[in-house]
Amino acid sequence: MTVDAELENWRRDWQTADAVPLDLRKSVERQTRAMRLGILGDVLVTVVMGGGTTWWTVSSRQPDVALLAAATWGFIVVAWAFGLAVNAGRWEPSALDTKAFLDLSISRCRARLATVKFSAGLAVCEMVFGLVWVYRHVPEPPPVLRWLFFSSIPIDFVWLFAAAFSVLLLWYRRKKKSELDYLLQVRQESV
Amino acid sequence: MMRNDALERDFDRLLSANGPALARLARSYTNTISDRDDLLQEIALAAWQALRRFRGECSERTFLFRIAHNRAIAHLARTRSQFAETGVEVDVPAPGLDPESEVSREQRADRLRRAVQRLPVPYREAITLALEDLDYAEIAAVLGTSESNVGARLTRARRMLRESLEEKK
Numbered sequence: 033m034t035v036d037a038e039l040e041n042w043r044r045d046w047q048t049a050d051a052v053p054l055d056l057r058k059s060v061e062r063q064t065r066a067m068r069l070g071i072l073g074d075v076l077v078t079v080v081m082g083g084g085t086t087w088w089t090v091s092s093r094q095p096d097v098a099l100l101a102a103a104t105w106g107f108i109v110v111a112w113a114f115g116l117a118v119n120a121g122r123w124e125p126s127a128l129d130t131k132a133f134l135d136l137s138i139s140r141c142r143a144r145l146a147t148v149k150f151s152a153g154l155a156v157c158e159m160v161f162g163l164v165w166v167y168r169h170v171p172e173p174p175p176v177l178r179w180l181f182f183s184s185i186p187i188d189f190v191w192l193f194a195a196a197f198s199v200l201l202l203w204y205r206r207k208k209k210s211e212l213d214y215l216l217q218v219r220q221e222s223v
Numbered sequence: 224m225m226r227n228d229a230l231e232r233d234f235d236r237l238l239s240a241n242g243p244a245l246a247r248l249a250r251s252y253t254n255t256i257s258d259r260d261d262l263l264q265e266i267a268l269a270a271w272q273a274l275r276r277f278r279g280e281c282s283e284r285t286f287l288f289r290i291a292h293n294r295a296i297a298h299l300a301r302t303r304s305q306f307a308e309t310g311v312e313v314d315v316p317a318p319g320l321d322p323e324s325e326v327s328r329e330q331r332a333d334r335l336r337r338a339v340q341r342l343p344v345p346y347r348e349a350i351t352l353a354l355e356d357l358d359y360a361e362i363a364a365v366l367g368t369s370e371s372n373v374g375a376r377l378t379r380a381r382r383m384l385r386e387s388l389e390e391k392k
Binding site: 038039042043045046047048055056130214217218221 | 232235236239240242243244247283331332335336339353354355356381384385
C-alpha cells in the first residue's frame, strides 16, 4: 500500500465515526414524525369530508349533492396523489452519513415548498367550486359580486379563512425558503 | 461588529458544517462519550465568544479548529492527573469478534481512534487535523507552528500509528 493510499484509508475510516451531527439527525427524525402525522391528518380529512359528502348524497339522493360528493372525492384523490408523490423517497436518508441527512433535509424542504404552491392552487379550486355550488342553491340570488362580498356572515367567514390561510402559507413558505438557503450553504461548506 | 442574529446564524452554520469533525477531534482527546460532550460544549462556547472577534484572517475552518484544538489541550491539561491515575483506555476487542474475519469500517474506525488516542500529544494534534483533510498550511496555522514541523510530526505520527495498528492485528 502506498503512503498516500494508507492515509486516505485512515481518513475514510476516521471520518466514519460521529458521522451525523446530533441536531441534524434530530431535525430529520422530527420531520419524519411530522410526515407521519400529516398522513394521519389526510386520512382524517378523507374520512370526514369524503365520508360526510357521500353519506349526504346517499341520504338526500339529490344530483347536486352527488356532484358535490364527486368533486370532494376528486379533490381528495388529487391531494393524496400529490402527497404520496411528494413524500416518495423522502422517508429516510439513503445512508447514515452527514451528506445523506443533509440531502434529505434539502429535498424535504423543496418538497414542502412545492406543497405550499400545490396547497394554494388546490385551495383556490376548492373555494371557487364551493362558492359556485352554494351560489346555485341560493333562493333568488343577488348579483354575484354583491352576494360574494355583502350578503351574509358565513361568506364573510370564507374570506376571513382564505386570508388567514394565505398568511399562513406565506409565512410557511418564507420559513422553508430560509431553511433551504441555510441547508444549501451548510452543504456547500461541508463539501 | 456583526449583528447578533447574523452572528448566531454564522455560528449555527459553522457548527453544523464542522460538527462531526469537532466531535471526532474531541473524542481523540477524551476517554468517554460524556467527557467528549463536555469538551464539545466548551469548544462551542469558546467559538461563540471568539466569533465576534473573527476578522477573516484565516479560513473559518482553521479558526474553528484552532479554538477546538486549544480547548482540547486545555481539557487534557486539566485531566492529566486523572489520566496518570487511570491510564489510557484499555483496548479490549469487541466480544464475539473473530480476529480472522474482516472487520467492519466502524470497527476499523474504532481501532484507529484508540490508536490515535495512544499517540503523544504533539503527534496526536497533527494527525487528528490531517485525518480531517486539513493541509500542511492549515495544520500549521491551527497549531501555530511551521509547515516543516508539521511534516516532521506527521511522518512520525504515521509511523507510530502504523506500528500500533500492526500490533493490534
